[in-house]
Amino acid sequence: MSTPFSPEPPDAELVRRAKAGELDAFEALTNRYEQRVYGLAMRMLRQAQDAEDVTQQTFLSVLENLEGFRGDSSFSTWVLRIASHAALKIIRKRKGLPTVSLEEATEPSDNINSIPHPEFIADWRQSPAHLVEQHEVRRLLDDALARLDEKYRLVFLLRDAEGLSVKETAEALELSEGNVKIRLLRARLQLREDLTRALGDPARQLVRSPHHHQ
Amino acid sequence: MKCEELLAMLNEYVDGTVDPAICEEFERHMAGCNPCQVVVDNIRQTITLYRDGRPHALPMQFREKMHADLRKKWKEKFPAQ
Ligand SMILES: [Zn+2]
Numbered sequence: 296m297s298t299p300f301s302p303e304p305p306d307a308e309l310v311r312r313a314k315a316g317e318l319d320a321f322e323a324l325t326n327r328y329e330q331r332v333y334g335l336a337m338r339m340l341r342q343a344q345d346a347e348d349v350t351q352q353t354f355l356s357v358l359e360n361l362e363g364f365r366g367d368s369s370f371s372t373w374v375l376r377i378a379s380h381a382a383l384k385i386i387r388k389r390k391g392l393p394t395v396s397l398e399e400a401t402e403p404s405d406n407i408n409s410i411p412h413p414e415f416i417a418d419w420r421q422s423p424a425h426l427v428e429q430h431e432v433r434r435l436l437d438d439a440l441a442r443l444d445e446k447y448r449l450v451f452l453l454r455d456a457e458g459l460s461v462k463e464t465a466e467a468l469e470l471s472e473g474n475v476k477i478r479l480l481r482a483r484l485q486l487r488e489d490l491t492r493a494l495g496d497p498a499r500q501l502v503r504s505p506h507h508h509q
Numbered sequence: 510m511k512c513e514e515l516l517a518m519l520n521e522y523v524d525g526t527v528d529p530a531i532c533e534e535f536e537r538h539m540a541g542c543n544p545c546q547v548v549v550d551n552i553r554q555t556i557t558l559y560r561d562g563r564p565h566a567l568p569m570q571f572r573e574k575m576h577a578d579l580r581k582k583w584k585e586k587f588p589a590q
Contacts, residue, residue: 309547315571316533316589318524318580318587321579321583322579322580323575324520325576328547329575330564330566330567331566333564333565334564334565334567336558337565337578338565343565343568346585347571347575348570350567350571350575351575351578353576355578355579355582355584356513356577358579358582358583358586359582359586387568400525401567410517412512412516413516413544413551416544416548418547418548418550419551419554422554423554423557423558423561426558427557427558427561427562427563430563432562433562433563436558436559436562436573450560451559452559454561455556455559456560456562458557458560461524465575476520479520480519480520483520483523483552483556484516484519484521486555486559487551487552487555490551490554490555491551495551501543501544502544502549502567503512503544
């Protein structure tokens with residue numbers, strides 16, 4: 296992204312300049328995050344019009360609330376938090392549920408005892424590096440995400456696809472870190488199960504022996 | 510360590526945040542338990558696929574419209590500039 300001759304200014308500097316009224320700085324921040332916000336929204340919602348609405352709302356909200364942003368979290372976490380909230384709102388609306396706060400939509404409800412065990416266990420036929428190049432794989436990944444409850448989906452996307460830390464994911468969704476971890480585990484296990492059924496080599500399927508306890 | 514205990518610590522292991530003593534136990538279990546080893550591999554591959562997968566590209570036409578809307582809003586907010 297950056298060259299030795301024109302280093303990209305860090306987010307914090309752009310935020311400072313945007314707060315001072317510099318439109319170029321605000322546009323630079325928008326350019327930096329719009330693709331990530333849209334990609335996250337598409338993976339949450341699978342519908343281009345809704346993903347565009349989320350993206351537009353997110354950056355309008357950034358514009359309107361920028362002076363209130365104190366930098367307690369990183370700018371990227373803040374932007375993804377706004378986008379997450381907007382995406383959840385659309386999901387609630389689709390389901391005909393009243394709009395609730397993010398806090399309520401993400402109330403704690405899981406414990407470690409309810410974690411499902413892996414069932415289909417097999418090595419994959421191809422490496423991830425090979426698979427990401429294939430067009431139909433995106434469809435497979437999106438289908439698997441769609442089968443995941445949105446509260447797990449959002450945690451997984453922020454942590455594993457967007458690369459936020461557990462702490463940042465917790466900040467973005469106003470969850471405890473413990474809650475993020477348990478949802479992440481659930482999401483990872485369910486996605487693994489789904490993808491392995493499609494990508495695993497049936498000839499190399501492993502079956503756990505029923506009394507395997509060591 | 511049992512398979513269930515390994516499962517409960519999977520995140521920490523995959524993310525490299527598990528403490529070294531437990532990490533060693535974890536790896537000893539995997540060395541003798543092929544299904545757990547494969548589950549851990551699968552999880553790592555799953556994460557890689559989503560992290561490196563093709564993003565849905567932001568439509569250019571929408572992008573231009575959004576930027577125009579944002580500039581307009583910006584000028585209402587900072588009329589002096
Ligand atoms: Zn095992």
